[in-house]
Amino acid sequence: MIQSESQAETPHREPIVSSSHLANSGMPELSEMEFALSISTHAFHRWIVRGMAAAGAEDLGALDVLILHVLNHRGRPKRLADICLMVNLEDTHTVAYALKKLEKAGYVAGTKRGKEKFAEATEEGRALCERYREIREQCLLSSIEMLNVDAKDVARLAGLLRALSGLYDQASRAATSL
Numbered sequence: 001m002i003q004s005e006s007q008a009e010t011p012h013r014e015p016i017v018s019s020s021h022l023a024n025s026g027m028p029e030l031s032e033m034e035f036a037l038s039i040s041t042h043a044f045h046r047w048i049v050r051g052m053a054a055a056g057a058e059d060l061g062a063l064d065v066l067i068l069h070v071l072n073h074r075g076r077p078k079r080l081a082d083i084c085l086m087v088n089l090e091d092t093h094t095v096a097y098a099l100k101k102l103e104k105a106g107y108v109a110g111t112k113r114g115k116e117k118f119a120e121a122t123e124e125g126r127a128l129c130e131r132y133r134e135i136r137e138q139c140l141l142s143s144i145e146m147l148n149v150d151a152k153d154v155a156r157l158a159g160l161l162r163a164l165s166g167l168y169d170q171a172s173r174a175a176t177s178l
Contacts, residue, residue, distance in 0.1 A: 057128055070083055080099070083119070
């Protein structure tokens with residue numbers, strides 16, 4: 001049996017997966033990565049909701065927080081389609097609902113240009129994002145630094161995850177055609 005480079009370097013161990021039937025395929029490491037991604041996503045969403053609550057916005061969900069950060073990014077107004085593209089969501093109605101919620105809370109303002117509506121973070125929304133950044137540094141970055149995590153490794157992981165998202169998008173298109 002030919003071993004992958006990662007298998008040759010580490011002793012045999014059972015992969016940590018949620019579904020052994022998926023790990024019994026050609027690449028059990030993919031199932032392990034998918035399970036790790038799933039639990040990481042839930043942990044990340046829990047963190048951003050609680051981090052934003054600590055910053056002063058207790059009624060926001062994970063998507064609301066992500067959209068507020070997107071709108072705060074580079075200080076430019078964005079269209080609904082641009083926001084959906086940035087967060088890789090097809091369901092425009094969920095993003096539109098989050099925008100209405102953020103606007104009602106005073107964190108986002110909407111403007112119309114011709115037929116298109118644009119949204120941008122208000123001064124209150126930008127201040128909230130800044131408080132979140134401070135809490136993130138205090139609660140998260142200090143822990144990461146204690147682990148001696150190399151920033152280059154984090155950047156490589158981010159690149160790999162972006163590339164994998166493209167593969168999963170392609171696989172979803174292929175599955176739709178079956």
